[in-house]
Amino acid sequence: MTEKITQTKHIRQQLEDLYQQKYNKFSKTKPVKKYRGLGLNWRDAVILIWALFFVGLYQVQARAQEYFDLDDIDTGMMLSYQESGNNYGALKLLSSQYDIDITGIVAQVNITQTFHNDSNQWVKEGMYAFPVAQNAAVYQMKLKIGQRVIEGEIHEKKQAQQIYDDAKAQGLAASIVKQYRPNLFTTDVANIMPNEKITVEITYQQTLVYDAGHIDFRLPLAIKSRYMQQRFLAGLDTLGSEVPDLQVTDLHTSTVSDKQMRSINVQLEAGFELSELSSMYHDVEIKEAGVYQTIELVDEILYDANDFVLRWYPVQGKEPQAAMFSEKLNGKEYVLMMLLPPKSTKKITQKREVVFIIDTSGSMQGAAMNAAKDALLFGLTQIDSQDRFNVIEYNSYATQVFKHSQIANAENLDEAVDFIVALQSDGGTNMGPALALSMQDEINDDYLKQIIFITDGSVGNEAQLFKQIDQNIGQARLFTVAIGQAPNNYFMSKAALIGKGTYSNISNLGDVDYEMNELFVKLSSPALTDVAIEWGHDVEQNPRIIPDLYSDQPILVTARMPKFNPKIGLSGFADKSTWSQSFSLNNDGQSTGIAKLWARNQIADLTDDYMLGASSDENFLQEQITQIALQYHLVSEFTSLVAVDKTPDMSRLVKIQAQAMEQAEILAQANYPQGSLGWKWKMLIGLMLISMAFSIKRKPS
Amino acid sequence: MRKISIVVLLAFGLWNVSASGYMLAKAYLSQYLIEDAWQKTLVDGQKYKPWSWADTYPVFKLVFPRINKSSIVLEGDSGRNMAFSAAHTQNSGLPGSNKTTVVSGHRDSHFDYLQDLKLGDEIITSINNKSYIYQINRFEVVDSKTHQIQILNEDQLILTTCYPFDSLQTGGSLRFVVYASNIMQRG
Numbered sequence: 001m002t003e004k005i006t007q008t009k010h011i012r013q014q015l016e017d018l019y020q021q022k023y024n025k026f027s028k029t030k031p032v033k034k035y036r037g038l039g040l041n042w043r044d045a046v047i048l049i050w051a052l053f054f055v056g057l058y059q060v061q062a063r064a065q066e067y068f069d070l071d072d073i074d075t076g077m078m079l080s081y082q083e084s085g086n087n088y089g090a091l092k093l094l095s096s097q098y099d100i101d102i103t104g105i106v107a108q109v110n111i112t113q114t115f116h117n118d119s120n121q122w123v124k125e126g127m128y129a130f131p132v133a134q135n136a137a138v139y140q141m142k143l144k145i146g147q148r149v150i151e152g153e154i155h156e157k158k159q160a161q162q163i164y165d166d167a168k169a170q171g172l173a174a175s176i177v178k179q180y181r182p183n184l185f186t187t188d189v190a191n192i193m194p195n196e197k198i199t200v201e202i203t204y205q206q207t208l209v210y211d212a213g214h215i216d217f218r219l220p221l222a223i224k225s226r227y228m229q230q231r232f233l234a235g236l237d238t239l240g241s242e243v244p245d246l247q248v249t250d251l252h253t254s255t256v257s258d259k260q261m262r263s264i265n266v267q268l269e270a271g272f273e274l275s276e277l278s279s280m281y282h283d284v285e286i287k288e289a290g291v292y293q294t295i296e297l298v299d300e301i302l303y304d305a306n307d308f309v310l311r312w313y314p315v316q317g318k319e320p321q322a323a324m325f326s327e328k329l330n331g332k333e334y335v336l337m338m339l340l341p342p343k344s345t346k347k348i349t350q351k352r353e354v355v356f357i358i359d360t361s362g363s364m365q366g367a368a369m370n371a372a373k374d375a376l377l378f379g380l381t382q383i384d385s386q387d388r389f390n391v392i393e394y395n396s397y398a399t400q401v402f403k404h405s406q407i408a409n410a411e412n413l414d415e416a417v418d419f420i421v422a423l424q425s426d427g428g429t430n431m432g433p434a435l436a437l438s439m440q441d442e443i444n445d446d447y448l449k450q451i452i453f454i455t456d457g458s459v460g461n462e463a464q465l466f467k468q469i470d471q472n473i474g475q476a477r478l479f480t481v482a483i484g485q486a487p488n489n490y491f492m493s494k495a496a497l498i499g500k501g502t503y504s505n506i507s508n509l510g511d512v513d514y515e516m517n518e519l520f521v522k523l524s525s526p527a528l529t530d531v532a533i534e535w536g537h538d539v540e541q542n543p544r545i546i547p548d549l550y551s552d553q554p555i556l557v558t559a560r561m562p563k564f565n566p567k568i569g570l571s572g573f574a575d576k577s578t579w580s581q582s583f584s585l586n587n588d589g590q591s592t593g594i595a596k597l598w599a600r601n602q603i604a605d606l607t608d609d610y611m612l613g614a615s616s617d618e619n620f621l622q623e624q625i626t627q628i629a630l631q632y633h634l635v636s637e638f639t640s641l642v643a644v645d646k647t648p649d650m651s652r653l654v655k656i657q658a659q660a661m662e663q664a665e666i667l668a669q670a671n672y673p674q675g676s677l678g679w680k681w682k683m684l685i686g687l688m689l690i691s692m693a694f695s696i697k698r699k700p701s
Numbered sequence: 702m703r704k705i706s707i708v709v710l711l712a713f714g715l716w717n718v719s720a721s722g723y724m725l726a727k728a729y730l731s732q733y734l735i736e737d738a739w740q741k742t743l744v745d746g747q748k749y750k751p752w753s754w755a756d757t758y759p760v761f762k763l764v765f766p767r768i769n770k771s772s773i774v775l776e777g778d779s780g781r782n783m784a785f786s787a788a789h790t791q792n793s794g795l796p797g798s799n800k801t802t803v804v805s806g807h808r809d810s811h812f813d814y815l816q817d818l819k820l821g822d823e824i825i826t827s828i829n830n831k832s833y834i835y836q837i838n839r840f841e842v843v844d845s846k847t848h849q850i851q852i853l854n855e856d857q858l859i860l861t862t863c864y865p866f867d868s869l870q871t872g873g874s875l876r877f878v879v880y881a882s883n884i885m886q887r888g
Contacts, residue, residue: 146839147820195841650821653838657882668852670790672845672878673778673805675863677728678871679721680809686717693710696703 075220076130078115078189078198080123091115091123093261094197098219098308100266103325103591104338105208105556107217109136112201122658123192130185131220133206137600138185139633140203141177141641145189146196148654149646152177152187154633156626160640167645170652177641187643191651191658205596210554213316213343214276219264219308264297264308269591271323271338272314281306316343320528320549322570324583325591333564334595335585337533339555345525348575352524353388353405353447354379355438358420359455361395361429368483369425371509372454375481375516376420379452382520383408388447391416394434395427404441429458431465439472449476450523451499457487463612465491469498477501477548479519483509494608500547522550528579534569537561542601558598599632607637724784728810731785732773735759739773746829757782760789761796761828763804763860768822770814778805787811793852793859796826796833797886801852805861808877812862815879824858824881835881846874856883 078091092115099110111130117123132138141152155163164176177187185202192198208215264284268277269292277286277293285296295310325336358376360369376391383389388405389412392398401419406412438451459465469478478499480492485507496503502522506515528549533541539559549555549572564585571580603625610621622638629636645651734751739759741749748758757775764771778788787806794800806812824835835858842864850859857880864877 193839653821653836653882657838657880666851667800667854668792669849670792670803670852671849672843672861672876673783673788673790674780674871675805675807675812675861675876676809676868676871676873677724677784677807678809678869679724681869681871682717682721682724684869686714686719686721689710689714689717691714693707693714696710697707 076111076113076200077128078113078200079127079129080117080125080192091126091192091198092118096262098262098264100217100219100264101592102208102217102266102268102270103593104269104271104323104336105210105215105554106336106593106597107206107208108203108593108596109206109219110140110201110203112199114197114199117192117194117196117198121194124190124658126189126192126198128187128189128198128200130202131183132185132204133218134183136204136206137596137634138177138202138204138641139596139635140201141187141643142199142201143187143189143643144199145192146198146654147647148650150189150643151646152641153644154630154635154639155642156630157638157640160642163642163644167648170648177635177643191654193654193657205593205600207556207597212552214311214313215270217266217310221306221308262297264295266293266295266310268293268295268310268312269325270312270314271325272321272340275313275315277310277312280309280311282308284310314340316340318342319574319579320572322581322583324568324585325594326564326585327591327594328564329595331563332595333561334598335535335539335559335561335568336591336594336597337555337557337559337568337570339528339531339549339557339570341527341549341551341554345527345551346575347524348448348526350576351386351388351447352384353390353441353449354383354523355389355405355449355451356380356391357434357438357451357453357455358391358393358423359395359429359431360393360423360425360427361458362426363429363458364425364456364483366425367509368456369423371506371512372456372483373420373423374512375454375483375506377417378513378516379520380408380413380416380420382516382524383413385409389416390438391419392434392437393419393423394430395425396430397427398430398434398437400437429460431455431459432461432468435465435468436472439469439474439476448529450501451476451478452481452519452523453478453495454481454483455487455492456484457482457489457492459488459491462488462491462494466494466498466612469495473499479504479523481506481516481519483512497543497547498545500545502547502550502553522552526550528572528574531555531570531572533557533559534571535559535561536565536567536569537563540598540602542598542605544605558594558601560595560598596632596634599628599634603628603634603636610637725810727784728786728807735773735775735786743830751785757785757788759786761826763787764825764827765814765818766823766825767819768814768817770817772804772806772811774804778803783807783811790850790852793850794856796828796835796858796883797831797856799854799856801850801855801857801859802826803850803852803859803861808862808864808866812860813866815860815862815877816866818879823884826858831886833883834885836884837879837881839880841878841880843876843878844874845876848876850878857881858883 076093076096078093080091094114094116096114097112101108128143139154143150153163160176177185185204187200189198208217264282270277274293277295279295279297283298285298287294287296297308320339320342322337322339325338327334356376356379358372364372380389385408387408389408390400390402390405392400401416402412435453438453441449476499478496479501480496480499480503482489482492482503482505487505489505492505493503502519504515504519506512526548531546531549533546535541539561541557541559543557546557547555566585568583568585569580570582571578573579606621606625606628610618610625625636626638628634629639635641731751738749738751739762741747742759750756750758757777759773760776762771762773772787775782775786775788776791778790782788783806787804789795790803790805793803796802806815808815818837818840820837820840822837824837826833826835833856850861860879860881861876863871863873864875865873866877
């Protein structure tokens with residue numbers, strides 16, 4: 001009894017606090033009146049109503065009949081499509097289980113969700129939707145609908161289409177798993193019976209994001225407030241106008257245990273010592289087991305107001321540090337190397353040669369041109385007097401200020417400024433000659449050569465340019481800066497990758513100074529350059545060119561080795577001194593997902609080549625991509641994940657039934673007759689009475 | 702005093718045991734008579750009462766080939782009829798008609814084998830020298846307090862019994878429902 005009371009207080013307290021936060025001013029000015037007789041004030045009453053309301057809501061879960069669009073899907077949902085009214089509704093979610101394996105910076109996420117069609121209606125068309133991160137790859141899927149099983153298989157595209165067509169021709173449920181948008185996974189489900197349960201299992205891999213010293217893993221759980229609120233308001237009219245405008249998503253009450261409803265289990269192999277590991281919005285239990293940390297959700301909250309976010313901070317030292325993970329698969333060894341920048345980076349003492357290239361083609365006209373000029377002028381202020389520099393402009397032709405790079409003295413800078421101010425945007429876009437000019441000079445070993453390429457990114461002959469950069473870049477570094485909203489991201493990032501530099505996008509023209517400052521801080525203080533890995537074997541490595549290490553990003557390298565090699569060496573230059581580290585891999589091959597990550601990187605590379613038409617043999621590339629995709633069970637340009645019905649007979653039957661049901665008309669209703677005799681109970685009672693009689697008879701003797 | 706209580710206990714005990722025994726006896730012995738009546742019906746298609754004072758007659762037979770079980774169904778799902786065999790709901794359809802056929806039985810006697818059925822199982826119904834084959838496509842457990850059997854204008858077969866199967870007591874409101882739809886007509 002006491003427990004109950006404390007718990008109720010707890011909820012009330014929380015709601016009260018929430019209310020206080022929101023309506024602070026209000027409650028200060030108007031002291032709360034108490035009705036003496038009841039000992040209740042209106043606020044308590046409102047809170048009570050709200051509490052009841054949310055408890056009620058918990059039962060109905062995310063069940064909505066109103067219209068909403070795919071943008072509203074912030075967590076896994078089973079939608080039912082109603083032909084009448086063009087509406088989507090959501091089936092009741094019974095349980096969710098999330099199992100996550102994280103290795104360094106790559107996560108394998110396995111999600112199992114069970115839904116219930118608790119209506120009397122057939123769901124003829126349904127769709128499961130789950131928001132995945134933009135860079136996630138779904139590679140496994142399984143649906144269980146009552147007795148039916150539908151499984152995702154990776155097939156070569158033509159074959160997948162054939163399977164799909166065959167299934168459709170036979171009137172079976174089939175779907176090629178599509179991503180309507182890059183961050184939403186969907187698959188179709190047909191003919192869900194009244195009262196039927198549907199279990200969906202999907203597995204995906206996702207590369208996590210490193211930012212300001214920490215890595216975040218995010219699981220989309222939050223239910224969009226917009227979508228929820230709409231429904232609340234519909235039911236709220238009767239409660240009167242005194243109901244505070246609380247957001248559902250603000251609520252963190254803990255009335256109902258939802259442990260059986262939802263579980264999250266994370267196994268984290270961070271690879272580094274961690275200074276902090278925490279869940280941002282949920283209560284978790286963290287345990288350490290060898291190199292792993294296991295994180296388990298212990299939270300019992302009413303509603304997910306937030307996504308589940310796990311954040312950890314690797315301990316960063318003065319020097320760069322690396323972690324190695326390995327996975328053994330089919331006799332081959334897959335290695336992931338993760339190189340982490342040091343806590344802070346110093347400005348290097350090495351002299352630099354900075355070459356600016358500015359796009360003055362017609363497409364830059366207006367605000368973009370001015371922003372590019374600003375960026376350039378800002379850049380000039382960041383050069384030290386000992387450094388050398390040059391400025392090249394190009395449209396149809398390329399022109400440079402100096403024939404060769406010059407010392408950044410006042411005189412030279414003045415000349416450059418005059419040149420820049422006078423720039424006009426006009427003419428075509430011909431990058432080639434400008435790039436050639438920037439890369440032509442002999443590189444003086446004393447100088448670190450950095451090319452900064454400012455453009456709006458409209459390019460046509462990408463393949464040719466990539467080739468040009470690759471052949472001529474030598475020891476120089478190419479940094480691309482895109483100005484404006486819709487630059488050719490692909491070209492800009494790939495060019496930077498080949499040029500061993502980085503890519504910055506200034507989409508908001510007002511941020512030019514800020515972004516350029518960031519870039520120049522980075523340029524003047526690389527943590528490690530010329531990173532090289534001594535694998536001890538011939539490996540297939542990705543990226544093929546290892547970039548320099550800057551303070552804002554770790555370097556990730558995946559490789560496939562023919563066999564296990566315990567010693568791996570890592571080296572590079574930190575300013576003028578050399579840095580090296582060697583690793584002893586323990587041969588456990590326990591880390592998961594590395595082979596897949598390697599294959600994904602490999603496919604991405606090959607697909608780039610294919611798209612560029614850089615290789616003369618497109619068929620060979622296609623074959624290679626297809627082969628890797630099939631072997632590692634991945635979706636690619638040439639393979640699809642197709643949902644295959646494993647129980648076609650059952651599906652046919654269900655379909656027939658659904659159709660019949662639709663046409664069927666209820667002729668009559670009948671009560672269910674009593675369905676048991678109850679002879680067992682009578683027999684039991686009888687035997688008990690008899691044995692009791694016998695036991696009484698015996699006792700006194 | 703002790704003697705009286707012994708006598709009372711014994712009397713009640715024996716009464717209960719014999720009552721349950723009587724139920725079982727009724728349920729199983731009557732099967733022979735019902736079978737006889739059904740055989741007669743098979744010959745000339747007429748309705749035959751299994752015993753002279755009965756107010757019901759066998760209407761059709763259900764055969765479950767996979768589990769090797771069968772039941773002869775009596776007309777009218779009154780409690781009295783169901784004590785003797787599985788019974789047909791009078792306002793429901795008959796196999797082969799364009800109307801749902803409903804048959805109910807006791808889970809602790811004639812329909813105890815419903816728990817052994819599987820999705821996709823075939824059920825053969827024989828009526829008027831014709832056979833109709835049904836295939837099970839759905840199971841359901843419903844609350845009879847809130848649900849009713851929907852008799853539709855289609856040839857489907859619904860079997861109902863009490864649920865859960867191993868409950869000792871009678872009178873619960875849950876029902877186990879088997880849905881099967883006609884897939885073939887024979888003979």
